[in-house]
Amino acid sequence: MNLRPIGPDDGRRPAVRPRDAAVPSPAAPPTHRAEQLGLGGDMLREDCWSALGPKVRARVEQTAGQTVAWFASVDGSDPDRRPRATVFGESALCVARPRLNAEHKPVYALSSYHLGPIRHLDVDHRPTASAASSRPSGPGSGGGPGAGGAGPSGLSAAARGVLGNLPEKAQTLLQSPFVDGSAVTYCDWYYEGYEHHLEVFVFVLAGAREVTVAAGSKIVPVGHTDATAHWSLRCYRAPVVRRVGA
Structure with a gap:
């Protein structure tokens, strides 16, 4: 299955493999057994996104670039049940997690995979x-x-x-x-x-x-x-x- 590029062509071309080269077949990923997708929760993603605050939202959006897909949900590991957010953009996958700093004050930690x-x-x-x-x-x-x-x-x-x-x-x-x-x-x-x-x-x-x-x-x-x-x-x-x- 060939995936199509979403962004502009960067000019690279696939390398040509010699005909006599042995190419091992990659292992097939497994097909998993489905578990029920339960519904419930405190807030929908729009409400969770708003609860992050304007500064955190701006940092995430700036890092991720043009948004492709995103979500935000309550972080069950946070004592105050603050939300976390994941934004997949054209520049990066960016994750904002609620944390406590050295003074035990609530902050957000950002991590990113630049793409x-x-x-x-x-x-x-x-x-x-x-x-x-x-x-x-x-x-x-x-x-x-x-x-x-x-x-x-x-x-x-x-x-x-x-x-x-x-x-x-x-x-x-x-x-x-x-x-x-x-x-x-x-x-x-x-x-x-x-x-x-x-x-x-x-x-x-x-x-x-x-x-x-x-x-x-x-x-x-x-x-x-x-x-x-x-x-x-x-x-x-x-x-x-x-x-x-x-």
């Missing part, structure tokens, strides 16, 4: 209602990850459960850069909406060398279940050229 050219591929998944029997990874179904194993290093069980809801093609696009042993150093996701319609869905994976993101929406048409939900996603991939912060 090279972004490529993308659309995933428009429209199974029929009868296709559930051919998709063993539906919510609550038996079995575990596919032949690729547990997935990239650094991917939690919770993350695998969310990934399992996505179409197999989207799971592959998100995980492919990490199947060579590259660890996931940042993983987060967000969705909001209703059981039959997730109006916003974003999933982010980042490592030392690449960042992948899936953003879009999910609809469960009448007569369908989660296992045959319809997904409209755009999957992004970009190389990491510099990392700033923890």
